[in-house]
Every structure is written in C-alpha cells, then in structure tokens.
Amino acid sequence: MQRLTRSGGKKPRKRKWLFIKCILSAGLLGMCAMGIMLLYLFQSELPLADSDRNSQLLDQNGNSIAVFSSGERNRISVTLDEISPWLIQATLAVEDRQFYDHIGFDIKGMTRALLVNLKEMDKVQGASTLTQQLARNLYLSHERTWSRKVKEAMYTAQLEMKYSKDEILQMYLNEIYYGGGAYGIEAAAQMYFGKSAKDLNLAESAILAGVPKGPTYYSPYNHMKNAKDRQLTVLSALVATGKITQSQADEAYAEMLSFKSQKQRTTADQAPYFRDYVRGVVIHELGFDEELLEHGGLRIYSTLDMDAEKAAEVAVTSELNGSEGLEAALVSIDPRNGHIKALVGGVNYTQSQYNHVFATTRQPGSSFKPIMYLSALSSGKMTSVSKFSSQPTLFHYDENRKTYSPKNFGDKYLGEIDMRRAIAASDNIYAVNTIMTVGAEQVIELGRKMGITSPMEAVPSLALGTSPVSPFEMASAFAVISNQGKKITPVAVLKITDDKGHVLYEAPSPKAEQVVDPAAAYVLTHLMESVFDTGGTGNRVSASIKRPVAGKTGTTSTDAWLVGYTPELSTAVWVGYDKGKILGTAESHKAAPIFAKYTEKALEKVPPKIFPIPDGVVSLYIDPTSGLLATADCPDKQLEVFIKGTEPKEVCAEHGKGKGESVQPLPVKEKPESHSWWSDLKRWWMD
Template sequence: MAWGRKKSSGRKEPLFGLPAALSELRLSPQDRIPSPVDEKPKKSPKRRNEDSDDDAPRERKPRVTKSGSKRRSKGRARGGLLRLVYWGAVLGLWGVIAAVGVVVWVGAHLPAIQSLEIPKRPPTIQITGADGSVLATRGEMAGANVSLKDLPPYLPKAFIAIEDRRFYSHYGVDPLGILRAAITNVLHRSVSQGGSTLTQQLAKNLFLTQERTLQRKLQEVELALWLERKHSKSEILELYLNRVYFGSGAYGVEAASQRYFGKSARNVTVAEAAMLAGLVKSPSRLAPNRNPEGAEQRAQIVLTAMADAKFITEAQARASIGHPSYNVKPAGAGTVNYVADWIGEVLDDLIGQIDQNIVVETTIDPKLQAVAEAAVIDELAAKSVKFNVSQGALVAMSPDGAVRAMVGGRNYAESQYNRAVTAKRQPGSAFKPFVYLTAIESGLTPETVRQDAPLDVKGWKPENYSHEYFGPVTLTQALAMSLNTVAVRLGLEVGPKNVVRTAHRLGISSKLDANASIALGTSEVSLTELVGAYAPFANGGLGVSPHVVTKIRTDSGKLLYARQPDQLGQVIEPRNVAMMNTMMQETLLSGTAHKAELPGWMAAGKTGTSQDFRDAWFIGYTANLVTGVWLGNDDNSPTKKATGGGLPVEVWTRFMKAAHQGVAAVPLPASQPSGLFSTVAQAMPQAGAPVASAPSPGNTSGRSAPTRTSVRPEPAAGLDGWLMDRLFGR
C-alpha cells in the first residue's frame, strides 16, 4: 500500500481543465502555418470564448486604411459576380435538363418517330340507289385527294394568308407568330389569335386529339418539327388541304367544294376559295349552310388578308367581296338519310370492320323515295293539326323483300329516330290477317260463318269499333269490316300460340304474347317487319327477309359482299294465299280501306287502329309492290280519332298511284289446282262479294258499303267446298 501511494504521489498528471495548462498548449499566431482561409480578414468575436484565459495576451485589430477598404469592396463585388455566374450556370444547366426531360416525357407518349406514318383517311361509305345515283354519304365525307398543282394558285394562298403568313420561312413552329398572337391576345384581353402554323394544325389533325392541354400542345410542336424534316413544304400544304375539316361532315377541299358549291375544288373562284379558307377557324359555326352571313363576313376578312399579302390585287379583292357564287346544298335533311342510317347499322354484320372506302349498292328507287317522302310530309302538313298526328312512316318493298322506299319520319334534320325500323307499336287490326290465315290453314274458308256478337273472355269484353253487332257473318265480311269479336273468336278457336307461330313464320320477329288479345294486335311490331310479313301474300306464299343492300364493293371495284336470294321457301300454301287475297281484296272494295283507289290494279290489304287511336296503319299490296303506312305520335299520345282507313289510306293511295304509273298490271297470285276447278280458281282473286254495311274504324266519311241480302250457310270445309259454293250457288 505504501509503495502504491508513493508511486502515485511521485507522478504528475496533466490537468487539461486548468487555464494555465491550456495556455501552455495553445499555439501563438506566429507558430501557425498560414492558410488561404487565415489570410482572409476576420471579424473579431463579439464575446470571448468562455474557455479562454483572461490573462492571455489579446491580438490587436490591424487598422484598416482607405485603400484597403476599396480593395475589399472590389473583392466583394468580384465574388458576387462570380457567385451570380456560378448559380446562373447551375440554374441554366438544370433548365436544360428539365427541358430535355419534358421533351423525352412528351415523346414517350407519342408513337416512335421512326414508325410514324401519315394515317389513312377514315373510311367513307357511299350509298347508291338502284339506278346507280348517289343517295347519301356516311362516315367522314372525304373527297378525292387533289394535287396542289391541280388547284388554282389562289386557293392554297388563301389558307396561307389567313392561317400562316410565314409558312415558307419557318421550320414547323413560328416563334414570331406565337409572340404576335400573344401580344394581340393580351391587348384584346381575349384569345383572338392563335400561333399554330399550318404544319402544327396538320400534326394535330393527323395524329392528335382536339383537347386543349399543355401536353397535347407540346406533342403538336414535336410532330410539326418531325413533319417539316420528313416532308417538303409543298407536300405539307397538299396534305393539309386534303385533310382539314370544313364542317357539315366534309374533310378536304374537294369534299367541301362539292358540299358547298356543287363542283370540284379545281374550279372554285377567288370568292369561294376565300370562304373555304375562312371555314378552318370554326367550321361548325361558320358553315354556310348554317350561318351564311358569318361565312360571308369571314370570307371578306380572308380576301383582305390575301390582298395585304399581295396574293391577289386590291381590285380582285373588291370584285370578289359581296359577289360569292355560293350554291349551298341542304345539310342532308332528306328522308333517304333514314335509309342510310339503317344501312350503317347492318354493315358490320355484312362485312365486319370497315377500314377502307366502300360503295354500298341498294334497292332504293330514288324516284319512289321522293314520292314517298312527299306523300308523308304533305299529308302531315295538311292534316296533322286536325288529327293531332305529328309523325309518319312509310315502307315500300317489292314482293321479294327488296325495300324500294323508306320514310322514317317527317323531318330527318329534326329527328333521326327511324319510325319505320326502330319504333315498335301496336298494329291493331293490321295484325288480323295472321289470325285469319291460321283459321284458313285449319280448314276454314272465306265463306265460313262465325257469330259477331258480344263476347266475354274471363272478364275481358272486346267490342267492335261501332259498338254494333251483325250476327252471323262470313270470314270475308268479318275481315273486311274489321269486326273485333269475330277475330277474337277465331283466335281462341285456333289457339293464340298457333297465331303467334303463323306470324313468326311469315316474318314477324318481335316478341308476341300468346293471349286472347293477340287477335287484336296488342303486341308491338315495327312497320318494316309487318310489311315484310305481308309480302308472302303478294308473291304466292314465299318467305322473305326485308333488305336494302345488294352489293358492297371498294371504291376500286373489289366486291366485298353480294346478297344471295332468300332460302325461306314456301311459308303459305298457294291455295291459302289465294283465299287470303280474296278476303283482303274485299277490304279495299267495300271494307275499311274502301277509300284506297288504284285503277287497273288488283290490290288487297288491311287497316289497323290501335287502342285509343294511338296508331293508325294501312298495309296494302299488289303483285308489284307491298307498302305500309303508319301515323301517330312519338310519345304514344292518342290522336284525334285518326284511323287506319283515313290518313294512312290517303298516303298509301297517293304513293301507290305514282309507283304504278306506266307499269303493266299483274294480278295477285292465285292457286293453280288442276281439273274441274282450275278455271274458277284462277278467277278467285277477282271475286269479291259485297259485305254488310257497317261503320268501321276506316269508314270515317259516313258512307255505307253495299249491303248483302242474306248470309249464306257455312259451306263444306276446304277449298273444294268453297269452289262448289262458287260454282253451284250453295
């Protein structure tokens, strides 16, 4: 222990916390190695270091002279400039990196530049009539490409004058134009000018959407630069003129010239060229078929710009202003557009996706289409208010199902809803032929007698239109007079399901409810399918499919589709066709359609009026044409007692008279049995016994039909019994 204590007391440890020891270890300024930092002047500390020795000698501040102060100020200024240059370079470098990043990011959202190609035009669908004439154009109406050298020189110059005056001097983007537009917009406090070049507009039209976003604008700039590098100025201008939109569905100067002036772009005048160039700013608003005054004012601005650019003389500008030779065509309001829309709906089923221009050849007869349109529109114009009827439709087809005319409404421009194809309404008594055909096929004949008397079907009590009943009547009488009680009795007798099967077999495709009221046409159908279902009565019993397209080919002539004949076969036996034609002839001779007149032609048909007079129908036919007419209101509101025997018969008669003018008369199909009854059978369609007088849904004139003195007893069943009655007066 003593040794340890001695050893401990004999050693002296340094005391680092003592001021004296700290002063011994501190270096004086003279002992230090000078450094650039030490050479800089330092501010004296505001307070002493708490650990410093109060007794240590203090360093005295050197006196600063006036010349030293100047040198220090210059050093500070030089340092500030260097820092400014440094941070400017840093920020500039980051700006370049950011710009490159934006370009890369924008480019990443574009197709690979090496794979970009000028896209094909959207396909154009040209629809022609049976005579080869053009009925309508669907898709984006694009005229044929026209070469720049084939156009009058003032036409492309009109676009350059108003859209891109520096077109030949910039490289796709015009900074001066952008600056000028920005200044103008600021002064006007609105977006009155744009800075896009023709090349940018072309890039947008070819590759981009019309959305207004910064990304789309940057993409437009990149693509404009690419177009300028890949194509010459002449190629860009030609592409632009053949792709730009001019309103009313017209793309390219050729289509626009044909649309608005009825001639090729090769032949436009200076005034017409100015109008076309003026449309680009706002084609929908300035289209001359919608806003002729606005189009004219804009054309005057273009003419002034052309004169200012020395593209035309002042005299040419003055001569063109106020003297446009516009021949503005209507904006496709004709009813043939209902046909065009219908065709557009079935094309995908016929040829699949359309990726090229096509020509669709149809069965439409332009002359009959014009007659049908006039018949519907004129009749509605004269009597729509009186009968509270706002709409009408007409379908005419040949007995093989080829549609010759179709009117889907009174005004296509106001409503594109096709009431001939899309609308489904209750046919009323126009459905009764399917009930009577089912009865004929079950063994009854036109002379079969059934009771016209009040009827109660589980609480439902159908009544005749006149609320009168005529006792025992023949089927011919009952159908001609449209007696509801007899139709319901027959429907129940043969079975509603069998009636539905008959209607479907003949061509009705809509869902039908197999109940007692089906006999009165309570299930909804379209006009086109109802007319198609009547066609077998006109062609001898063959099933048909209503159709309008015969061929589809490319504009170069390659055949894509050719319609094949229907293979539906015989859907009605010929002898049953003959009896049905005899019965429905009586409808026109003395029944509900007695107002129908078709001199020299054997015609038959059936009227129809739905519940509460909501729909009025007449389907009538000859061996040449089957035509159906519907009149009513889109909202299914009741009319003012418009019946099938009134307005629809008038429309039908007007159309059919014109359609059969100059056509050789052909009798309706009749059965051709051999032996004793062949001669009589051939005469059956012409036979038509008068029926008992009775008010009917179609007899609004108050005129009575010829009366029959007596009702014959029911003949022997079948065709032979019917013929025996005819031969021997049974």
C-alpha cells in the same frame, strides 16, 4: 526527347485537315442519315385517318349515302373535277400560293414568318402549306409541342412522296373544316348554299375559302361582317395572283348571297335511320369489330333504293308536317328477294334517333287480321264466302271459363257477311268468329312462319291485333303473301369490302321457304284488294293508287296502320305518339295517304302489274246472298276465287224458278298490265 515546336508547322496543318475531314464526314453522315430517313418515310405507311378511313354505306346502285363515324361530322367526299375552279383558285390564293412549286414546305414563307415573329417577339404569322395543314388535320391533334411539329414534318414529307399535288389538294378540300359540323367543301356548299361544290360561283367560293382560317369567327351564320371582310381578303388575293380582275372582285363582293337557313341544315348522311340499322347488323349480326367499322375504310353495299327512300321521307313529312309530336315509321321490302328498299324510322332524325320501324310496343289492330284469315283459308275450314253474322256477340273461351265481347267501330253492325265484306269493312265480330273457328294457336304458328317474332297471346282478341308487333315484322309477314306464300328473310347488307376492295362478306343467295300454299296467298290477296274499293277502309286513297294493290288498315286508340303490298313492294306504315297519346280522328287517318303517296312515287318508273295467279286457284261467279254458284237468274253476280277443292258445288236456288244452271266459271287468265282503269276493269269483269 525531341519536341515539335510551333516553328515546325506540322501540327497546325494536321489539325486543319482533321477539321475538314470531320466536316466532310459529318456532311456525308448527315446525307446518309437523311437518305435513310427519306427511304424509311417512303416505305412506311401513313397512320389511319378518320376522314379517309371512315367506312361508307352505299345504296343499291353503289352510290355513297352515309359514313360511319363516332363523331357527328357532316362529310361528303368529291373529286377535284366536282369542285368549282373558283373555289380551288380562291383556296390556293389565300392559303398556299406556291402549292404546286414547293415540296410540302414553303422555305421562303417559313423564313419570312420567322423574321416577322422575331421582330414582334410573338407568333403573329404562320407559314403552313396545304400539305402541312392536311397532315395536321388527318393525323395529329392541334397541341403546340415539339413532338407534334416533328410528326407533322414527317407526315408532310410522306404525303408529298406518296401522292400527287392534285391528290393532296383533293384530300385537303374534302378534309378541311368549314364550321357548323361541315367537313369538306361539298358538305359546306350544301350547308351554306344548298348546292353542290361544282356549282359555286366566284362570290360564294370567296366566302367559303375564307372560312377555314377561323370556322367560327368567319362563319356567315355567326359573324356576317367578319365573313365579308374575309371574303374581301380572298378576292384581293385572287387579284394579286392574276386569277381575276379588280372589276370581277368588286362585282363578287357586291353580290347579294342567298344563304340556306340554319333550320334547313341537316346531316349530310342520307337515310340516317337505315344507316343506324345497318351499323347494328354489321356489328351484332355479321360480327365486325366496331373499331374496324369506324376507321377501317370499309364499303358496305346495301339494298337501299334511294329513289324509294326519298319517296318515303317525302310521304312521311308531307303528311305529318305541322303535327307536333306525331311520329311515324315506314319500311318497305321487295318480297321477291327480301331487299329492304326504304326505311324511315321517324319524322325528324335530328330531334329523335329512335327507330320506330323496330318498335315492338305497338298494337297492329286490324292490320293483323290478314294473317288470321290466311290461316283460315289455308286450313280449309273457311273460304271467301264463309258467312258470320255481324252483331253484338259474347264469345266463350278457355273451356267456357272466360268471355269476350268485342265491338265494331262506331257500333256499326252489318248483319250476315262473307269474308270479303268483313275484310273490306274491318268487321271485328267476323274476325273473332274466325279465330274461334280456326284456333288462336294455329294463327300464332302461321304468324311465326311468316316473320312475326314478338310474343303473341293465344286469346280471341289476338284476331283484333292486341299483341304488339313492329312495323318491320308486319312488312316481312305481308311480303310472304305478296310472294305467293314464299318467305325470304329480309336483308339490308349485300356485300362488305375493305379499303383495297377485298370482299370480307357477301350475303348468301336468297332462299325461299314455302310457308303458305300459293293458292291460299292469292285468294287472300284477291280479298284484300277490296280494302281499296268502294266501302273499304282504304277507299279514301284509292284514287291516288294507279296500280293493283292489296292491304289492310289498322286503328287503335293510339296507333294507326296501313300495311299493304304490290308484286314489287311490301310496305308497313305506322303513325302514333311516343307517349301513347290518344289519336284524334284526323291523325288516325294519316297512315293510308302516306302509304299511297310512297307506293306510287316509289314505283312511278315501274309498269303496273297484276298479282300472278298460281296453279290451284278456281275462279267462279257466286251469288253474294247465298254464297252458292250463281245462275243466270241471280240479280247480282260476284266473281270470287277459291283454293281448288274448296269452291262451292251447289247452285243457287233462291232466284227465278230455282232450277237455273250455274254460270260457267271464267277461265283464269292474265289481265292487262295497266291500272289507270284497273278498278273499272274489275267491276266490268264481275258484271
């Protein structure tokens, strides 16, 4: 057998070429694998991220006002051009100077960090780029494992492939944590300095750019010295990169900064009580999954008017400021379409998230009376000139087996009065006489039609508002009166879209149900306007309201109310204590000024309008003493309105010779749309 010897030289050459082929093949396979991996990463979707997938709540103008998230994160997203250039430059200088030049990984920086760490035999230096930090914050935990490092590299590559550098930088500045619950530069700017990110100056930018490295350690609220030392580092980095001069750095470092008080810091979400209410509507009424709401990137288009909402919040806080433990609720609905325009569920959301707007444990007191009077007017059993004697009375009911003896506030009794005087003065005796005449069951039936869903007990005291209801129910019911007897179900959510803009839900067009005769609703409105006239229980705030308004106060030992409306808004205001503490005299008068302040501010850009007068209304001069048609001899004449067919036909014979002719009724016509002189006009009209 022949053998190959070393001298033949064939075997070493074969091995050499075989080695080269293996190297080339491995390199080719590696390149193919890398290409396949890059293609896979490019085509693969990035996982959901809490920050950019939180569903947003938008107001009636399409502006984002809140996010839905299980965490207590203070976050407001802004675009890159809404951020101060100083902040952008400071962040790049101290965090990632080569950001616009690398592909997501700073190879030089990583090598340098590796050498330093090997020298020190410890991890003393890192080299994460902004893209790596973003990938980590968006998609990963902060555990130090090899699997997390691999995922971080993959997500970093995907971010660089799918987004431009500006988009990555914008996402980073909206995502990074600045301490104190503030995620993103806009929330941080608002929290620390009470201003927008676009208005930050160099000194403020240098402070904030330094915080993310250690949000607790470098927080000016926690360690001012550390924050100033870090600010100096940031300013030095800006000088080193040529973005500012040393003189600018020195001036910025020496600047005295005005930080917002920690007590002034609140959640970035606006209208938090409304946000919580919408959350419940979306999940429980519209059937959306909570996980989808939390992380599905939905956009919830709502009815909220932020101008009205801010007016409501200011009205509540300004009146209750310094009143320890005193709570309030305000809800305002546009009666013409059912849109909820403002909703304040309490005085301070950070202290109590309980939404008093939907609390059904509060007695409405006399604010419930208009529902009963509307029932009386609609039935035809009573008119605005129907009279009862206001005096201590023992009422018998339940087939005379039970008795009820109501009292007027302060034991003040007015003698024989009509419905207008009874409403203005909130007379309890007249009210109970009315429910005894109409029947409690009929009042309950009408209340149900108008939107009262809480249980109502068919007893005489129902007339005085002893059956608890919520402010939401009261605003809904009064909206029916304002809307000429038409009920439109209140709505908060108009549309929901997914993260790609596809419509997932759209509210149906509002359907108006005529539950009360328009003429009856107008007659009651005309009577309720007297609540704000001289002698009315709302007179103390009449000077603050410069437009036609109708309403009713209500006071119990523990609850104060004012529920009222204009043609544009139906608003319920409640004030009281959570534990049922007795209200003092001053506290019981808080609801009316809240209503007045809110109504005027919310409608300051809306010209005053009168309540439209429907068909079927008759306007007549009445002698207030007899309740009959006034004559020229009657010393006092009162303009009153009636449902056509219920007006008095007899002429007053108590004055002059008793043979005077009736004064001709005024034609029903529109009044000028102004109210700086509204009360004077009404008095002139009735003279």
